Amino acid sequence: MSRIGVITFPGTLDDVDAARAVRYAGAEAVSLWHDDADLRGVDAVVVPGGFSYGDYLRAGAIAARSPVMGPVVEAGRAGMPVLGICNGFQILCEAGLLPGALVRNHGLRFVCREVGLRVEADTAWTSAFTVGQQITVPLKSGEGRYVADDATLDALEAEGRVVFRYTEPAPNGALRDIAGISSADGRVVGLMPHPEHAIDALTGPGTDGLGLFTSVLSRITAPPPPMAARA
């Protein structure tokens, strides 16, 4: 059975739901602790939402320098699937695994409601969807406005790294209505809305979010061998 790590930082809120989503998808959820620089042999990592370290300084800034993030960044750069949700997306941007930043919503209001997303790229976390498919998941964030300079935005679009876009004008003012992006290899994905809250019709708007967690199961592979061992 695939083992997917879920990190808990002080102030993380959504690790329990993320672990539940992992189990619904048919994998084993492995708890990872912010102060422990050990990924416990997991095959993929979810960085869940909340308000890590109180979001002092900037959302995700202190969590991005916590002990567990060293191996997460290293593994993510080597091709391990990593999913950052909400605060987790902010942490991945602050850690440099994904480009750009998340800033205060343009309307200054915390947005908490269901949103429509269009899946725009085939990545390790979206292979269960078809490109162009629309899904409904909750959005709940005060600092969800994705920003990056024009050159970065153009590159993300040209390289097919805009993974999710709001189907309406972004409720947080995100540039180009971007809700989620990926790394160049499509294995590290971050998004502001919460797929882990949309895996069971009893507790969410539907089951659309489960697709992210089932997608990764088919994309988990051993890390590529070191360069010297290829050839």
Added chain:
Amino acid sequence: MTEVSEFHATRVPPRRPGNLEGVARVIVDVLPKAEILDPQGQAVARAMGRLGVGGVADVRQGKHFELEVDDTVGDAELEHIAGTLLANPVIEEWVVRRVQ
């Protein structure tokens, strides 16, 4: 430098007694980049109008850090701290000043 020192002389607490020779005070000011929308600054600017002061065209809200560092911390380390932790270069600009 002078105006910053005078400003902070009024509000930075005096150094703790004891042997702090070699300790310097460093100010790091961080502001959102001009091209980044700053809705918090705009909200503050609108409130100024309600005080009856209509001449404030723009407000940008940032962060002010006061560091006490020993003499092992050089300018390169200070710039590293400011540019990788205190400020996010994607959205913010910063100034580092030694004031003592």
